[in-house]
Amino acid sequence: MxxxxxxxxxxxxxxxxxxxxxxxxxxxxxxxxxxxxxxxxxxxxxxxxxxxxxxxxxxxxxxxxxTNEPKLMLGEVKELKIVSVGKIGAFLDWGLEKDLFLPFKEQTRRVKENDPCLVALYVDKSGRLCATMKLYDYLKTSSPYVIGDHVKGTIYEISGNFGVFVAVDDLYSGLIPKKEAQADYKVGQKLNLRVTEVKEDGKLDLSAREKAYLQIDMDAESILEAIDEYAGVLPFDDKASPELLQREMGLSKAAFKRAVGHLMKENKVEIKDGKIWKKR
The missing domain is CATH 2.40.50.140 (Nucleic acid-binding proteins)
Structure with a gap:
């Protein structure tokens, strides 16, 4: 055949x-x-x-x-470069004379010429080879990783219901769950992540944050840097809305409260009049 x-x-x-x-x-x-x-x-x-x-x-x-060597075959996920964008989709360089078509409906973000793009290869209803950025069904679930391992991955899709979908090593299926997805993530972004759970089906739950006892020092340092940028007084405290804390600090409310508490114990800051003051 x-x-x-x-x-x-x-x-x-x-x-x-x-x-x-x-x-x-x-x-x-x-x-x-x-x-x-x-x-x-x-x-x-x-x-x-x-x-x-x-x-x-x-x-x-x-x-x-x-006899030319394609950069992508069925069953693989690879990063290719966008060579042009047309009215019905984009075209990728995959090492062959005819560029590979990426339909608009298979894009998880709008792409531009020269963009790197993580894709899989599939056969469409007409029997033609096309690319897709919707990688969920193409990623493997047999990763060698266990809880606590640090991994690298590429964001390929963002869901308001589930979280941020990540291709670990551009090969394995991973997810930053919605409750962990606090940052302003973008499709195509490359991340260093920590494995927080290995599901029964082999898929990985991930976090961009370290364990709380390690992360707290990093968060505290970022808060001190923010206070310096505000000339020594942060114009809100740990009672601020989660939305404001996420926008201004890139932290969840729980993480912000933990870090501020840590700084207060170390006598580096104080809360007064709804603001956080750096102690001299």
Missing amino acids: LNIGCKQVLKVVKSVDFGIYLGENEDACAKERILLPKKQVPEGISTGDELEVFLYRDSSDRMIAT
């Missing part, structure tokens, strides 16, 4: 002026033959020889073979 989007070893069944035809066997009928254009035919190849090729569709929508 001829499989588009994959590499296959096929046999040379016929030579013509414009290339060679390949098939699964030498008896392959005309409908089961795939053309390898002449400019890609290796020297000295003969009828009956075997050749590894990648199958895709050319600009005329015909299945065709290539």
Whole structure:
């Protein structure tokens, strides 16, 4: 069976002026033959020889073979570069003569020319190869990571209901749950994260924050820096709204209260008149 989007070893069944035809066997009928254009035919190849090729569709929508190395195949997730954006979608450089189409409906953010873009390859209803940024069904759940491990990942989608979806190592399925997703995240952003849970199905729950006893020092330091920027007086205290604290400090209310309490115990700040003052 001829499989588009994959590499296959096929046999040379016929030579013509414009290339060679390949098939699964030498008896392959005309409908089961795939053309390898002449400019890609290796020297000295003969009828009956075997050749590894990648199958895709050319600009005329015909299945065709290539000996060029694609940057992405079915079952893989890779970062590719946007080469152009048109009325119906964008096009990616994937190492072949015909650029890879990324439809608007498969984008999780609007992309621009030269943007790096993490995508998977799929076959659309018309049998053509296309790219998608919706990676949930394409990421693996067999990561080697355990709770407490630190990992790197790329945000590929953001959900108001669930949180921030992350491709760990651009390979494994991860999620920053909604309650943990406090920062202003963006699709395509690369993060250093901590594994907080490994689900029964192998998917990873993640956090951009360290364990509370480690994170508290970092949060306290960021609060002191903010106070300095406000000339020694932060114009709100730990009773401020969660929205204000998230916008101004990038912290949840709980994290802010913990860090301010820590600073007060160390006698570095005091709360007065609804403001936080840095002690001299």
